[in-house]
Amino acid sequence: MVVMEQAGSEERRRQEQLHKRARMNGKTFQxxxxxxxxxxxxxxxxxxxxxxxxxxxxxxxxxxxEELAQQE
Structure with a gap:
């Protein structure tokens, strides 16, 4: 249960960072x-x-x- 919550918060953090970077670069999230x-x-x-x-x-x-085996 805790692992799933951590994964969820990790994903939210990544999404927020992407949004923040996108705004800084003048790009959209898409x-x-x-x-x-x-x-x-x-x-x-x-x-x-x-x-x-x-x-x-x-x-x-x-x-x-295979070639070596056939030669022997």
């Missing part, structure tokens, strides 16, 4: 929210690219091991 969503999307895309790169590396390693 502008700030759009920027945050864009950053989240960009971060997710970067992670997806890294995952794809790791998958390709894993496939290449598996292929090399």
């Amino acid at each position: 502008d700030c929210l759009a920027e945050v969503k864009l950053r989240i999307r960009e971060h997710a895309n970067e992670q997806e690219e890294q995952a794809r790169g790791q998958e390709v590396q894993t496939q290449e390693q598996a292929r090399k091991h």
Whole structure:
């Protein structure tokens, strides 16, 4: 129960900070929210690219091991 209250107050504090920053920068809250969503999307895309790169590396390693096994 206390944890949920803390999370709620934490979220309210974050929202208030966003509103305050938005007013200071002359932006609306919606502008700030759009920027945050864009950053989240960009971060997710970067992670997806890294995952794809790791998958390709894993496939290449598996292929090399298979070729070595066939040569023996």
